[in-house]
Amino acid sequence: MVIEGWGVNENIEMVDRVAHCANKLQGWGKRKRVKFKEDI
Numbered sequence: 001m002v003i004e005g006w007g008v009n010e011n012i013e014m015v016d017r018v019a020h021c022a023n024k025l026q027g028w029g030k031r032k033r034v035k036f037k038e039d040i
Helices: 002-006 014-039
Strands: none
């Protein structure tokens, strides 16, 4: 997840890497919450 969000092979600024990673993690968290609610 983090490697994908970090954009290792992309030539981008550090701030953009962190923002992209944060967006990926936020999407993952939303999907996880929905799945958790479905399981209950």
